Amino acid sequence: MSVTPEMLMAYADEELDSHGRAQVEQALAEDPALAETIERHRRLRRDVAATYDGLLARPVADALIARIRSALLAPQRVWRARLEAMALEWAPPWGVPLATGLALGVVLGLTLTGRAAPPGAMIVADSEGLRARGALAAGLTERLAADPATENLTIGLSFRDKTGAYCRAFVVRAGEGVSGFACRKTDAWRVRMALAEAPAAAVGDLRPAGTALPRAVLSGMEDAIEGDPLDAGEEAAARDRGWRR
Amino acid sequence: MAQNVDPREQLVALLPRLRRFAGALVRDAADADDLVQVTVERALARLHQWRRDARLDAWTLGIMKNAWIDELRRRRRHERVHAPEEAGENVCATDEKVEMRMRAMAIERGMARLPDEQRLAIALVLVDGLSYRDAAGVMGVPLGTLTSRLARGRATLEAFIAAPPSGEGGALP
Numbered sequence: 185m186s187v188t189p190e191m192l193m194a195y196a197d198e199e200l201d202s203h204g205r206a207q208v209e210q211a212l213a214e215d216p217a218l219a220e221t222i223e224r225h226r227r228l229r230r231d232v233a234a235t236y237d238g239l240l241a242r243p244v245a246d247a248l249i250a251r252i253r254s255a256l257l258a259p260q261r262v263w264r265a266r267l268e269a270m271a272l273e274w275a276p277p278w279g280v281p282l283a284t285g286l287a288l289g290v291v292l293g294l295t296l297t298g299r300a301a302p303p304g305a306m307i308v309a310d311s312e313g314l315r316a317r318g319a320l321a322a323g324l325t326e327r328l329a330a331d332p333a334t335e336n337l338t339i340g341l342s343f344r345d346k347t348g349a350y351c352r353a354f355v356v357r358a359g360e361g362v363s364g365f366a367c368r369k370t371d372a373w374r375v376r377m378a379l380a381e382a383p384a385a386a387v388g389d390l391r392p393a394g395t396a397l398p399r400a401v402l403s404g405m406e407d408a409i410e411g412d413p414l415d416a417g418e419e420a421a422a423r424d425r426g427w428r429r
Numbered sequence: 430m431a432q433n434v435d436p437r438e439q440l441v442a443l444l445p446r447l448r449r450f451a452g453a454l455v456r457d458a459a460d461a462d463d464l465v466q467v468t469v470e471r472a473l474a475r476l477h478q479w480r481r482d483a484r485l486d487a488w489t490l491g492i493m494k495n496a497w498i499d500e501l502r503r504r505r506r507h508e509r510v511h512a513p514e515e516a517g518e519n520v521c522a523t524d525e526k527v528e529m530r531m532r533a534m535a536i537e538r539g540m541a542r543l544p545d546e547q548r549l550a551i552a553l554v555l556v557d558g559l560s561y562r563d564a565a566g567v568m569g570v571p572l573g574t575l576t577s578r579l580a581r582g583r584a585t586l587e588a589f590i591a592a593p594p595s596g597e598g599g600a601l602p
Contacts, residue, residue: 190576193583197554199561228583232540232555235533239449245462248444248469252437255473 187211192218196225256406306356307375314375316354316366324352324366324373328423330416340397342422343405343413350427351376351408353397363401365408368427377404436476439485440469446557450490453552454497456541464500468493490557491567494549501545532590539589547582554579 187208194200195208212218306320316324319337327339329352340353351367364378381398397405414422447468451461471492472479479488540548546568553564554575565575 190580193580194561194576197561224587225583228587229555231529231532232536232551232586233558234529235536236449236453236556239452240445242445242448244444244448248466249441252440252469252473255437255476 187218189221192221193225196222197229307362307378312374314378316373316375320354320356320366321373324354324368325427326423328416328419341405341413342419343409344411345376345408346410348410348429350414350422350429351405353401353405355397363398365401365405367408376408377401436479436481436485437473440472440489443486443489444469446486447489447493450493450552450557451497453540453556454493454548455500456537464493464497467496467500471496484563487559487563487567490553490559491569494567497549498545535590535593536586538593539586542589543582543585547578547585550575550578551582551586555583 191200191204191208195205200208208218212222306316306318308315308317315321323337323339329340329342331339333339336357338355338357340355342350342352345351345367349367349369351365352373353365354363356362360380362378363381364375366373366375368374377400379398379401444465447465448461451464451468452458455461455464468489472489475492479485540551543551549568550564553559553567554561559567561572561575561579564579565572568575570578
């Protein structure tokens with residue numbers, strides 16, 4: 185029985201099923217000259233591969249590798265866009281005098297020495313790390329992201345971290361300001377990231393461009409988040425459960 | 430398949446293969462690098478469309494195929510189809526025997542003269558090593574179309590190596 189030239193090629197490329205192979209092998213037995221055709225296909229394949237295989241060893245540009253590694257995956261892009269849009273809404277009400285932010289006084293107090301934290305401290309260092317307290321802790325516990333920001337404290341986006349704990353972003357506008365996020369652990373808000381930088385406050389009629397969270401905080405949250413951020417309903421439900429998992 | 434590996438890392442691991450495939454499609458090394466670059470950008474922008482149960486390599490090669498076809502169309506619109514160069518920039522074979530080197534150069538020249546769809550079939554199966562079925566998937570054609578393009582491409586390439594058109598230089602010294 186005769187075989188087609190394409191079957192001989194597929195045989196050389198090991199692409200035939202057992203039935204096709206048997207057909208070709210029977211034809212080979214009857215006409216040994218067909219072996220030359222098969223060998224020619226194999227030789228061309230080897231030579232074509234050898235012609236281009238040298239390219240595999242060529243170093244790839246580091247810049248290209250860095251470009252790929254730094255690319256945001258789609259879910260990150262989606263939620264970063266959401267987060268940035270939300271951050272814009274956190275801008276304080278128009279015309280708030282900047283000086284009122286200073287009324288908060290000390291933001292960070294240290295209690296490791298055993299001394300009491302200064303009154304008004306919103307982040308304190310204790311034996312377990314950084315803990316939110318005062319107005320910040322109260323805001324993290326009670327306020328929803330949709331609630332209007334006060335002039336000196338904004339609570340934003342809530343999400344779950346990889347352990348399932350609830351985390352929330354915050355911006356404190358006092359002094360240099362502090363941006364970051366804290367996660368609920370047992371009965372305290374542990375501050376996972378605090379950057380001494382707050383988005384610029386609105387001045388006059390102008391809503392400044394820099395109202396989004398600082399990039400470093402966004403990146404920190406991207407590393408911490410598991411899944412999507414909570415929507416308004418999930419956030420309210422989590423608050424009503426006291427932020428317990 | 431390593432489906433839980435960060436797709437970005439899978440893409441980084443694919444880069445040498447993308448370079449080789451690009452080198453088989455376009456002869457000029459700088460053009461091949463550009464093709465890889467464009468492919469990577471498109472892949473990153475569409476990574477959310479990639480289904481994790483699909484093979485990232487075939488998916489990415491498909492993106493490169495489309496980018497290459499777009500570039501061919503663009504060039505043809507501008508009537509800038511350039512003649513194949515004499516030197517084989519992509520061949521890295523300095524230590525090989527002269528005979529092998531000549532044959533590699535003839536293959537490169539022959540590839541540049543193949544009709545696009547035959548060159549694509551050869552690049553996918555003989556250069557990248559995809560199965561017929563996977564190559565047909567990348568090309569978006571039935572299996573039979575792939576095999577006939579592959580067979581015709583091979584025949585043309587062999588004829589070219591055996592008897593290059595005058596002025597192209599022989600396959601053997």
